[in-house]
Amino acid sequence: GESVGLHLPTLSVQEGDNSIINCAYSNSASDYFIWYKQESGKGPQFIIDIRSNMDKRQGQRVTVLLNKTVKHLSLQIAATQPGDSAVYFCAEKIGGGSYIPTFGRGTSLIVHP
């Protein structure tokens, strides 16, 4: 399950399970959202994005859901693998804003074999 530790929120799952990583965003004017994966010792890597005119977008083994009513974003990873272990960040861009994404604090996903 999901827990909040001293540093990053952590989600521990078993290999093969589906994972859901949640993100709350703050600005109702945000219109573009991105998920990144950061493995230990590496820079963030783009996973998937979604514009605010969509509720759902699917990629390879990943799905992003956007609920604008409650300003909530989630990343679903199907059949989670040990290689999915990483920190996952959501980022938002504000329409008419500075073009600079605002990153969330991140969630650490730990996949147990």
Next chain:
Amino acid sequence: EAGVTQSPTHLIKTRGQQATLRCSPISGHTSVYWYQQALGLGLQFLLWYDEGEERNRGNFPPRFSGRQFPNYSSELNVNALELEDSALYLCASTPGSGYTDTQYFGPGTRLTVL
């Protein structure tokens, strides 16, 4: 295709010194972004350069500065280093300045201030 590269990988300085970090974007990319990632925290935006010009600046003091060269590579300078500047500094590049352009990140430079 080579990704974004950053140098050095690690940098150790003492308080009050100056640090220079370098970034080479993906070939053909004209925009470079700098972020600071302190331990356990998200990415904090520092600077954005596009076509050689500074386009935007984050909420950091003036001792954080940088530039972008004609070949689109960039350097970040941090003067009068403080202990709290210890962090991972990430560079990202995009093909242009489009709103939905994907940011491609380098591996980062780990700066330690003693």
